Amino acid sequence: MHGSKREDDGHSTPEPDPRSKAFPRVILSLAIVGLMVGLMIGRLTTPEERVLEQVDVVQDGLDLWFNEEPQLHGENVEGTVALVFQAEGKAQRGQLLLQGKPVGWRVQKSKEGLLLTLIAARPLQGEWSGAEDDGRWKVQVRLHE
Incomplete structure (x- = not known):
């Protein structure tokens, strides 16, 4: 019966690995550090989401407060x-x-973003403007x- 002792390369015992046992750990550590740095850079370069923070009812209209300037599209549609x-x-x-007459307003989520609708029993016209x-x-x- 053969033992695990090396004798003239006649057995199936593998040859010792000339590479250091720390090599896989170094590669894994570099991969983890690279991933973490990439995540930090991605987090810093991602723009902040625009959020509707507050809706105030004022004389003859509404004031909407956002954390940043949102893209806006508005229309006067059939009153x-x-x-x-x-x-x-x-x-x-x-x-x-x-x-002195009531006007209902509603903010709801849509596939394009937030939809603000103002409706009354009589036809309405509206103007809007934004400023910091x-x-x-x-x-x-x-x-x-």
Whole structure:
């Protein structure tokens, strides 16, 4: 019977590995460090999401507060006012008074972003504008009949 002792290369005992046993650990450590650095760089270069932070009911309209300037598309459609913001936020609804008459508003999520709809029993027209105010972005929506 043969033992595991090396004798003239006549047995199936593997030859000793000339590489260091630390080599796989070094490669694994370099891979982990590279992954962590890549994640940190990605986190730093990713733009901050635009978020609807607050909706204020004001005289004849709404003030919407965002953390950054959102892309905005708005239309006056058949007596309603509809605005789409490329931003995140929670669904909300409420009412405001326009010349003593109620106007309903609703913010809801859509596939394009946030959809703000203002509707009343009579046809509405609206204007909107945005500006930076106190480190945040404010979109003013003003209504008239």
